Amino acid sequence: MDIWxxxxxxxxxxxxxxxQVLNWLVSDFRFVFQAIKVPFDxxxxxxxxxxxxxxxxxxxxxxxxxxxxxxxxxVAVVSTLAMLAIGLMGAWEESMTTLSIxxxxxxxxxxxxxxxxxxxxxxxxxxxxxxPALDLMQTIPSFVYLVPVVMLFSxxxxxxxxxxxxxxxxPLVRLTNLGIRQVRPDMVEAARAFGATKKxxxxxxxxxxxxPTIMAGVNQTIxxxxxxxxxxxxxxxxxxxxxxxRGIGRLDMGLASVGGLGIVFLAIMIDRxxxxxxxxxxxxxxxxxxxxxxxxxxxxxxxxxxxxxxxxETAATPPNSKTDGKTQA
Amino acid sequence: MSGQEQxxxxxxxxxxxxxxxxxVWKLFGDRADEALEAARAENLSKDEIRERFDCVLGVxxxxxxxxxxxxxxxxGLSGSxxxxxxxxxxxxxxxxxxxxxxxxxxVDTMDEAALNALRAEKIGMVFQHMALWPHRTxxxxxxxxxxxxxxxxxxxxxxxxxxxxxxxxxxxxxSYPDELSGGMQQRVGLARALxxxxxxxxxxxxxxxxxxxxxxxxxxxxxxxxxxxxxxTIFITHDLDEAIRMGDRIAIMKDGVIVQTGTAxxxxxxxxxxxxxxxxxxxxxxxxxxxxxxMEPATGTPPGRSIAADTPLDEILATFAxxxxxxAVEKDGNTLGHVTVGDALQALGGxxxx
Numbered sequence: 001m002d003i004w005x006x007x008x009x010x011x012x013x014x015x016x017x018x019x020q021v022l023n024w025l026v027s028d029f030r031f032v033f034q035a036i037k038v039p040f041d042x043x044x045x046x047x048x049x050x051x052x053x054x055x056x057x058x059x060x061x062x063x064x065x066x067x068x069x070x071x072x073x074x075v076a077v078v079s080t081l082a083m084l085a086i087g088l089m090g091a092w093e094e095s096m097t098t099l100s101i102x103x104x105x106x107x108x109x110x111x112x113x114x115x116x117x118x119x120x121x122x123x124x125x126x127x128x129x130x131x132p133a134l135d136l137m138q139t140i141p142s143f144v145y146l147v148p149v150v151m152l153f154s155x156x157x158x159x160x161x162x163x164x165x166x167x168x169x170x171p172l173v174r175l176t177n178l179g180i181r182q183v184r185p186d187m188v189e190a191a192r193a194f195g196a197t198k199k200x201x202x203x204x205x206x207x208x209x210x211x212p213t214i215m216a217g218v219n220q221t222i223x224x225x226x227x228x229x230x231x232x233x234x235x236x237x238x239x240x241x242x243x244x245x246r247g248i249g250r251l252d253m254g255l256a257s258v259g260g261l262g263i264v265f266l267a268i269m270i271d272r273x274x275x276x277x278x279x280x281x282x283x284x285x286x287x288x289x290x291x292x293x294x295x296x297x298x299x300x301x302x303x304x305x306x307x308x309x310x311x312x313e314t315a316a317t318p319p320n321s322k323t324d325g326k327t328q329a
Numbered sequence: 330m331s332g333q334e335q336x337x338x339x340x341x342x343x344x345x346x347x348x349x350x351x352x353v354w355k356l357f358g359d360r361a362d363e364a365l366e367a368a369r370a371e372n373l374s375k376d377e378i379r380e381r382f383d384c385v386l387g388v389x390x391x392x393x394x395x396x397x398x399x400x401x402x403x404x405g406l407s408g409s410x411x412x413x414x415x416x417x418x419x420x421x422x423x424x425x426x427x428x429x430x431x432x433x434x435x436v437d438t439m440d441e442a443a444l445n446a447l448r449a450e451k452i453g454m455v456f457q458h459m460a461l462w463p464h465r466t467x468x469x470x471x472x473x474x475x476x477x478x479x480x481x482x483x484x485x486x487x488x489x490x491x492x493x494x495x496x497x498x499x500x501x502x503x504s505y506p507d508e509l510s511g512g513m514q515q516r517v518g519l520a521r522a523l524x525x526x527x528x529x530x531x532x533x534x535x536x537x538x539x540x541x542x543x544x545x546x547x548x549x550x551x552x553x554x555x556x557x558x559x560x561x562t563i564f565i566t567h568d569l570d571e572a573i574r575m576g577d578r579i580a581i582m583k584d585g586v587i588v589q590t591g592t593a594x595x596x597x598x599x600x601x602x603x604x605x606x607x608x609x610x611x612x613x614x615x616x617x618x619x620x621x622x623x624m625e626p627a628t629g630t631p632p633g634r635s636i637a638a639d640t641p642l643d644e645i646l647a648t649f650a651x652x653x654x655x656x657a658v659e660k661d662g663n664t665l666g667h668v669t670v671g672d673a674l675q676a677l678g679g680x681x682x683x
Contacts, residue, residue: 190460193421193531194474194521195449197441204473208464 026151033152040165041158043107047100048157056092060084063269069293071276078272082265091240091262098229098239098266101157105164105225109172110218112165117176117214118202127177134170142167142231150235160229160237168224175217179210215278222274226267230259240266346394346430347561348401348529353391353417353427355410355585358384361425375584387413389585391427398559402576403587404566410585411565412457415531418563419452420444431529449474453522453560457534459514461506467493467517468502474525492524493517495554512543519551523558530562537567548574569608573597581605593617618642623676624658624666635659636668645673 002008025033051059060083068076086095120127146163153159183206191201207214233241240262247256291299356364356378364382367373368389375386388410395401405411416422417429420436429436431451439447453474461470468489469476475485490502496516506514515535522530535551536544552575555562566572572579573593580590581604589601597617600606621638623645635657636645645668648656655669 184460186456186458186460187462189421190454190456190462191473193419193448193452193454193456194477194525195445195447196473196477197445200477204476205462209462 022148022151030152037153037158037162040104040108040161044100044104044158044161047103048097051096051100052093056087059096060087065294067269067273069295070273071279072293075272075276079269082269086262086265089258089261091243091258094238094240094243094259095262095266097157098226098241098263099270101161101164101229101232101237101239102222102225102266102270104161105168106218106222108161108165109169109221109225113169113172113217113221114176114214117173117217118180118207120173120177121180130173130177134173137166138170142228143234146231146235155236157237157239159235160232163232163235164225164228167228168221171220171224172214172217175220176210176214179213179217180206182213183209212278215274219271219274219278222270223267226263226270229263345397347397347432348395348418348563349393349428349430350414350417351392351428351430353388353414353429354425355387355413355417355422356382356384356425357387358382360384365425386410386585387422388417388424391582391585391587393580393587393590395561395563397561399577400555400562400564400575402564402566402572402579403582404569404572404576404579405582406567409582411567411582412533413585414582415533415563415565418529418531419448419454446478449478450525451527452529452531453525453527454531455515455518455522455533455535457537459506459511459518459538461514461517461521463506466503466505467498467509467520470506470517471521471524473521478525488524489520492520495523496520511539512547515539515547516550519554523554523560528561530560532562532564534565534567536571544571551575569612573612581608598622616641616643618676620645620656620658620668621660621665623672624668625672626666635664638665642673642676646677649673 060080063083064076064080067079083095086092116130120130142163145166149159149163153162187205187209188201191205196204229237229239229241230244231241233239233245236242240259243259243262244256247253247259354365354368356368358364360382361384364373364378364384367382368378368386373381375389378384378386391410391414393401403411403414413422417424418431418436420429420439424437427437431447434447436444436447462473465473468486471492472480472485472489475488480488490499493499493502496519498513498516498520501509501513506517509517515538518535522532536547539547548571564572564575566575576593578590578592579596581588581596583604589596589605591599594617596605597609597612600609618641619638620636620640620642623642634648634652634654636648636659638658638660640658645656649670653670655667657667658665
């Protein structure tokens with residue numbers, strides 16, 4: 001053996017070990033992983049059936065209404081145009097599959113990420129354990145865990161959701177942790193001083209005040225999930241990512257471009273809607289969400305006769321202009 | 330209420346201790362207990378404690394009693410531990426050593442549930458930077474203490490509106506804090522503290538962040554309210570003028586230690602040490618120094634005019650402005666001594682040769 005080139009020999013066979021562990025897991029515990037798939041499968045199937053089964057125009061209308069409700073007319077116009085473009089390019093069906101994968105993934109990210117983020121914000125010890133795990137999840141190339149996921153969960157859309165879940169979870173945990181830690185300490189102190197328990201302080205004060213940051217985390221998670229769809233298509237996940245992959249495989253530039261553009265337009269739609277959801281109510285002029293957008297139009301119809309009935313209530317509401325208040329003090 | 334009124338003596342305060350701290354120590358740091366032992370045994374200074382144990386001294390052996398219905402001011406510069414001390418009363422900060430009593434109950438050994446009940450029902454707190462929650466309307470903010478105790482929505486809203494009306498904020502019930510000016514925001518803070526009708530008010534520099542005119546207004550408004558409601562109040566301030574204006578009694582803090590406790594008169598006329606003396610040096614003494622403190626004991630025949638022994642210096646000076654002949658000082662019909670223009674002017678200058 002050449003002493004100057006000792007690293008020619010593999011001293012620590014990490015690869016072999018991992019192979020052994022994986023084979024052991026696959027042979028003895030595959031049923032566990034198949035069971036983990038079940039909830040993902042249920043949510044994904046429901047969403048996918050709904051989105052692809054319903055008439056295209058109904059879904060388009062629904063997206064327009066949701067966008068209007070969440071972010072006003074501008075967001076509605078942008079989202080509708082983006083989705084219209086996807087439909088006209090002939091990528092509607094695929095985009096609905098991708099959308100259902102992304103939404104399923106976000107649902108499970110929120111389910112897991114919010115409690116982890118809250119726990120991390122409350123205790124430095126938890127955070128010290130969670131942080132390296134998140135670092136690992138974010139830095140390890142996603143191709144690396146495609147193989148074990150396929151071996152444990154097999155291929156298909158559900159496995160795609162699981163791969164995407166691992167990749168997209170970290171920003172939500174990070175920003176939930178950050179959002180809660182950033183709540184002004186005197187806000188929390190005031191809540192404690194008036195007798196709120198830790199749980200009440202969390203739900204009534206900390207989470208609402210952290211919500212804009214948490215929603216930024218949700219937005220990031222969605223964007224990460226979307227960027228994963230092309231990679232995930234390598235384990236036979238269908239949708240827009242598959243169009244891109246097939247386009248590359250066949251050197252079909254047209255097909256790849258349609259898939260790519262579809263992802264971009266889908267991203268624009270989801271990003272605009274989820275970002276406007278995260279806007280604090282202060283920036284929306286303190287209006288209740290059901291008083292704006294399409295629901296505002298509907299409730300406006302019903303509310304009008306009701307308010308004339310209780311004229312006293314409306315008379316007692318404060319003057320609307322802020323300047324009035326400043327001069328009063 | 331009438332029982333409370335009866336207990337009050339001529340000085341406007343009762344002799345029933347509502348809040349009491351006994352030998353409260355607070356050290357911040359991992360080795361607080363060790364540092365406490367050493368600090369007690371060797372009488373270490375603040376800096377020595379930090380050097381040897383890496384602990385910051387917050388409060389050192391603080392003892393005081395607050396009587397029912399009085400306004401007790403804790404005055405000190407920033408870093409003197411006054412905000413730390415007041416947070417021990419509702420245990421937002423746990424003491425390292427010492428006892429805290431509220432109306433006979435030990436606060437320092439209370440469990441979580443009892444403590445939350447105490448905070449929600451017996452103690453109202455007002456904060457220096459208002460600490461109003463931006464996502465809650467004024468009604469929701471003021472009703473928070475009731476909300477966490479599970480009071481039904483309609484009832485707590487009614488109480489919140491009543492509390493806001495008392496603070497002349499009735500038109501702003503469904504507004505948000507950021508729509509209000511600073512003075513109005515602190516009135517919301519007061520309404521929140523009073524909404525559950527607590528017995529005790531903790532006020533942590535409530536008016537410091539406001540501009541002078543509004544501060545004055547709120548001080549007056551609070552004094553009126555305090556006279557009306559008779560709440561036991563602990564009032565933190567870094568402003569001696571404010572302490573004298575607001576406080577029935579004043580405790581002066583320095584480096585975590587209560588240096589002197591007493592009425593404004595006692596502190597201004599008989600400062601316990603140089604630190605307090607330097608503080609009260611600039612306070613106009615006209616309102617505090619009385620005739621019997623500056624007179625010369627009676628000798629010879631009394632001059633023609635006489636004044637009562639507890640006449641404040643301000644009034645004596647006003648009398649001299651008209652006629653500069655010496656004044657006799659009388660108490661219960663006896664002449665105690667007399668005051669000359671020279672005595673009065675010397676007292677005004679701060680030099681007392683009694």
